[in-house]
Amino acid sequence: MSKAPDNTPVFPNAAIYVPSTEFKFWMDPGIFTKLPENRHGLPKRLQAMFPS
Amino acid sequence: MLNLTRRNALLTAAYAGAAFGLPKPVSFIEAALAQKGPEAGKGFRPFTFGQVDGFILNDGVWEKPHDPAFIENVSVEETKAALAAAGIANEIVPIPFNITLLKFGNETVLFDAGTGGQFQPTAGAMIANMAAAGIQPAQITRVIVRISIRTMSLGL
Numbered sequence: 044m045s046k047a048p049d050n051t052p053v054f055p056n057a058a059i060y061v062p063s064t065e066f067k068f069w070m071d072p073g074i075f076t077k078l079p080e081n082r083h084g085l086p087k088r089l090q091a092m093f094p095s
Numbered sequence: 096m097l098n099l100t101r102r103n104a105l106l107t108a109a110y111a112g113a114a115f116g117l118p119k120p121v122s123f124i125e126a127a128l129a130q131k132g133p134e135a136g137k138g139f140r141p142f143t144f145g146q147v148d149g150f151i152l153n154d155g156v157w158e159k160p161h162d163p164a165f166i167e168n169v170s171v172e173e174t175k176a177a178l179a180a181a182g183i184a185n186e187i188v189p190i191p192f193n194i195t196l197l198k199f200g201n202e203t204v205l206f207d208a209g210t211g212g213q214f215q216p217t218a219g220a221m222i223a224n225m226a227a228a229g230i231q232p233a234q235i236t237r238v239i240v241r242i243s244i245r246t247m248s249l250g251l
Contacts, residue, residue: 046213053211053222053251054235061240069243085245092251 154192155218209250
């Protein structure tokens with residue numbers, strides 16, 4: 044994804060594969076209560092960009 | 096999917112070159128370090144693996160300040176000594192980011208997405224190095240994100 048807030052996919056024709064444990068961890072809406080504030084950036088962007 | 100631990104995943108990334116039988120994977124890392132950051136347009140190394148054409152693409156390096164909590168059971172002094180013994184400048188802990196790309200049949204597969212230039216000022220050259228290797232982002236058919244930490248997924 045290009046720099047926020049643009050978040051354009053860098054690889055527009057690619058299927059993206061993520062281990063399911065990783066995917067569930069980062070896409071969980073509850074992650075924001077588990078991580079400190081300064082770690083919220085990545086999950087916020089991942090959740091905005093990818094279908095859950 | 097292989098059940099890689101974080102440590103194994105990092106080691107896999109660091110030693111992918113050696114695993115694929117590259118003649119001099121270390122010299123590539125040294126070149127990146129000597130540059131004190133990404134060497135856009137030069138940081139890639141082609142290899143073949145059976146019917147597969149591959150590239151190791153350098154994204155740059157994280158010049159991580161020494162931190163006693165970073166490597167468990169090893170002191171900063173021991174880390175510095177180990178770096179010096181390996182012929183690596185030891186003022187910081189250098190963490191190079193190298194991404195593997197494989198081409199076979201109609202597939203062009205990338206293993207990890209790099210930092211996207213959004214993690215360290217000394218990293219973010221993967222797309223430029225991919226272009227220098229003759230491959231555009233739109234040609235990538237699959238991206239395998241092994242672990243979704245910033246250094247591996249911001250470049251998506």
